Amino acid sequence: MIRICVLAGQTDLAWLRDTVAELSIRRGWPDCELDGASRPAEWEQRLQPYGSVDLVIADIGLDPGAELLKLARRANPAALVVPLVSASVPPTVYVRPEILPFSLLWQPIRAPENREMLSRVLEHVFAAAAPEEQVLTVKGKRESHKIPYREICYFEAREKRVFAHLREQELAMNETLAALEERVPPCFLRCHKGFLVNADMVESVDWSDQTLLLRGGETVPVSRSYRAKVKERINGID
DSSP states (O other): OEEEEEEOOHHHHHHHHHHHHHHHHHHTOOOEEEEEESSHHHHHHHTOSTTOOSEEEEETTSTTHHHHHHHHHHHOTTSEEEEEEOTTSOGGGTOSTTTOOSOOEESSTTOHHHHHHHHHHHHHHHHHHSOGGGEEEEEOSSOEEEEEGGGOOEEEEETTEEEEEOSSOEEEESSOHHHHHHHSOTTEEEEETTEEEEGGGEEEEETTTTEEEETTSOEEEOOHHHHHHHHHHTTTOO
């Protein structure tokens, strides 16, 4: 289980807890443990045992914020460290080799960019925790995304490319659907010439309309040539 350790005021801590829970549900991430504290003395205890924390978020404004981030890094060398900072704090306080921040969250905590940044940070945390064979690497022009296969609803071939559809976004890939079919986990099922669906995401089937209804409300077509295979695979889902 992913373990997140947070040092923040009560209001900020509540927002982080609610947002992590919401993002986990929307993205289909597994459960994680968010261990929060508002007082530094309590937070130090939560950093134990050694190496048990995957993500550290700490308000740099809580004295002694920078020293606690150094402690967190020593206790959990592999963890991602994300300081919560205000514009009045100079970067020299938290951008240091002893801290090595992965990213930043900004005060006030409800700033619009924080939700998107937290989502990206969590994406990295969950991808790092998944075995390499359970992760899809999508290379973009500026950055690469590592997406656990369990988060992918379906793949769609269109416009001479393949698109990986997640619950909140789609990622373009320079690959063929046939090549993908050879290396994706067994939970993926070819249901159409242009679609490869994650069977674990299927909620119901409408055979009269030849469609699969997925969690989240999206639908994927089933072609006649793949109907028997789909029926055999997802027998029992109405």
